[in-house]
Amino acid sequence: MRRRTIRELPFHLMILPGFLLVLVYSYFPMAGIMMAFEKLSPTKGMFLSPWVSWKNFEYMLHLPGIAGVLWNTVFIAGMKMAMGIVVPVTFALMLNEARNRLFKRSVQTIIYFPHFLSWVILSGILIDILSPSTGIVNAALGSLGIPSVYFLGDPDWFPFTLVISDVWKEFGYGTIVYLAALAGINPALYEAAAIDGAGRIRQTWNVTLPSLLPMIMLMSILSLGNVLNAGFEQVFNLYSAQVYRTGDIIDTLVYRIGVENANYGVATAVGLFKSVVSFVMVGTSYLLAYRLTNYRIF
């Protein structure tokens, strides 16, 4: 037994630095959710401030517009989840039909470049091109006789601007996953279908889609965990007070309550609500993925 412990010692040592950093910067904040039940006093700190029990949560429930924020979050996140499956699957199927390798490669190179740019950079670009007075998008609409649209300032447009710009950034990344799955389909299946007289469209329906289904299912299930992730980095860089009605989400609300108004207890309470719901969703999605598709994270 002792020998075994000695033999395993190097493993413990290897893990130790990472273990400690995670303990401090991930587990310590988890203990810090106590703050959701405190009225934080700067001198007493995270763990010793006066206990106010559920007061911060009551305050949260009575925040004006809280229901709207929750709805915006789920609505924006839900649309992104749906588009995050539909667009990449469709695009991968179409790209798979293109036989010219150079063309395929070039398209892929272009479409997943935005994935590697930050929302700060992309917002800088979007703010310029979407400007109602000087942006090129409205100039193009204008030349078609369409009145200019304030994509970032009109509350009715804002959520859709978010979803479309999110597709722009991320669909290339998603497409690769499905292209890889498509490349893995056994060509004999297509030959067999062709011998049976199936045309291209029938082959797509009866061979390609069913082969792709497990991957589509897996990606859909895993995306369930994002139901409250409407995309803080994107919204924060694109929104303004004019579009709070449709564009304010839980994360931006936490930021404003906590960082701008320094109301730490309430911000922690709202954040905790999100963490708990997300935990349940992510946990369920991993469990489902494991049960249904035998997916395991490690």
Added chain:
Amino acid sequence: MGRRAFVVMNYLFLAAIAAACLFPLVNVLAISFSASSAVGAGEVKLWPIGFNLKSYEFVLGKPEFANAFLISLERVAVGVPVNMLLTILVAYPLSRERKDFRFRNAYAWYFVVTILFSGGLIPWYMTIKSTGIIDSFWALILPGAVPVFNVILLLNFFKTIPEEIEEAALMDGAGRWQALWKIAVPLSAPAIATLTLFCIVTHWNSWFEGLILMNSPDNYPLQSYLQTVIVNRDMSLISAAELARWSEISDRTSKAAQVFVAMVPVLLVYPFLQKYFAEGIVMGSVKG
């Protein structure tokens, strides 16, 4: 519709979508090289009009920009090796069989839990504050030093190395440390390269930590600085001398130039990312 017509339409559609993805970048790039009068008149589309480098001269000569750029480079230079070292050190023991490492599952869950649950923004901030690194360079390095998602990707890759290779080395008297550095790491070079590129891009792109963990704008990395001057238009960070020069080069051309200078490092690593990326992504999500 005939097969041929479909093929042509398909190519056209794909090309149009790709062009649409590139279009915003090209438009803003053209603006950055154009004369401010042409930009103001809305003449610039995909090609610069009145080509000049004034806005780039302005941006590169701006001390705040240069300072932030250097901080970001420093951050990548320190943060990426720290990330990779910790990723390798944690992933390797977790990739071993339970018979070789009894605590494997307990440790694995310890790390995975941090993906499933987090304390949220405020407790995270307070923790960092209480470790005394607010407003210091280490605030950009330590809190995110262990990228748990990368650890999982790498441990899954380590698992694919045939056990016999390592067993043979252990028979010959190699220790676990040697097995890690002499066998597991060299055999995982493509995976490690991919993750290194991920880390470079992540460090280069992250702006939020800089924004809230730094009190003094002099300590902002580039993306945090750009967040304040491009997205938020925080006038307090813009000096009077700068305002005076704006009449010459216009707000839009200078912003466009800043966006592109900030993009250069990503463009430089992109060809490599391209090469490894597909493998990387597949290794993460397609294992069943």
